[in-house]
Amino acid sequence: xxxGKKQNITVKVLFALADLALINxxxxxxxxxxxxxxxxxxxxxxxxxxxxxxxxxxxxxLYLYRFYAGYRWRWAEVFAGILCVVFFQxxxxxxxxxxxxxxxxxxxxxxxxxxxxLVLLSAWRRFAWHLERRLQGTGRVLVVGRPxxxxxxxxxxxxxxFGMIRVAGVVTGxxxxxxxxxGGREGAGPDRELHAPEGPxxxxxxxxxxxxxxxxxxxVFICAGLPAEEKAEVLYx
Numbered sequence: 309x310x311x312g313k314k315q316n317i318t319v320k321v322l323f324a325l326a327d328l329a330l331i332n333x334x335x336x337x338x339x340x341x342x343x344x345x346x347x348x349x350x351x352x353x354x355x356x357x358x359x360x361x362x363x364x365x366x367x368x369x370l371y372l373y374r375f376y377a378g379y380r381w382r383w384a385e386v387f388a389g390i391l392c393v394v395f396f397q398x399x400x401x402x403x404x405x406x407x408x409x410x411x412x413x414x415x416x417x418x419x420x421x422x423x424x425x426l427v428l429l430s431a432w433r434r435f436a437w438h439l440e441r442r443l444q445g446t447g448r449v450l451v452v453g454r455p456x457x458x459x460x461x462x463x464x465x466x467x468x469x470f471g472m473i474r475v476a477g478v479v480t481g482x483x484x485x486x487x488x489x490x491g492g493r494e495g496a497g498p499d500r501e502l503h504a505p506e507g508p509x510x511x512x513x514x515x516x517x518x519x520x521x522x523x524x525x526x527x528v529f530i531c532a533g534l535p536a537e538e539k540a541e542v543l544y545x
Contacts, residue, residue: 319443320376323436324367327375330428331366331397332359337428338420354413358404365400369393375433381472386437390429398422441472448476450510450519452542453531455480461531476523481513481538513538 335355339347355362370376373389380386401421405413451462455478462475510519513534530542 319440324370324376326432326436327370327429328363328367330432331425332363334424334428335359335362335417335421337424338417339414341420341424342414342416351414354405354408355417358401358408358413361404361408362397362401365404366393366397369396369400380437383434383437386433387430390426390433394422394425394429397425447473447526448523449473449527449529450477450479450523450525451475451529451531452479452481452513452516452538453534455509457531457533461529465529476525477508477510477519479510479513479516479519479542481534513541516542 339352339355343351370393373392374380375386375389375393398418398421401413401418405418449465451458451465453461458478458480462478465473465475510522528542530539534542
């Protein structure tokens with residue numbers, strides 16, 4: 309299943325609300341671990357005073373580490389971002405607690421909260437990572453470049469995207485400057501001989517428009533080694 313721009317914004321807003329709810333839940337859970345139930349009112353008061361600022365700093369950190377910028381293919385990138393957010397949120401909480409109440413905020417809670425946040429955010433974001441992957445769907449792309457370079461890029465795209473990108477075909481180039489392009493091939497069509505491991509060779513750059521019409525891809529990847537003249541043809545097609 310795929311979703312458009314409006315749906316994408318809605319999903320990001322919902323994700324942000326869930327993130328912020330877990331941040332605050334983390335502080336409350338840290339209170340529970342420290343004091344049990346009921347939490348003494350005098351100990352809870354510093355949190356009630358500072359939670360808006362704690363929420364704003366966490367939102368800023370999540371935005372800064374690009375949790376709402378787009379899908380990340382690797383979970384390691386997401387987890388690294390979580391570690392940074394949790395660490396700097398802990399420093400921000402100490403600063404806010406000192407500024408508002410001069411360390412009236414229970415110090416044990418400040419020490420426990422980062423560990424609780426790490427567990428909660430990691431579990432939630434792992435689930436969200438898989439969910440967003442399903443919502444994104446599979447994108448079909450064309451790869452344009454010299455045959456060897458295009459074949460390597462096509463294979464790499466499918467390997468690193470974990471199934472989110474499928475190479476619909478390869479368009480070869482580089483023959484005009486004496487390279488090893490496949491300039492002799494004309495026309496387009498998905499039934500051409502397989503010269504790249506991850507997609508059929510549809511034709512050369514001179515037939516790029518026909519290749520686009522044949523497969524109607526969601527995107528186009530251009531290899532760095534493609535001559536500038538042929539890059540221009542692809543970009544202005």
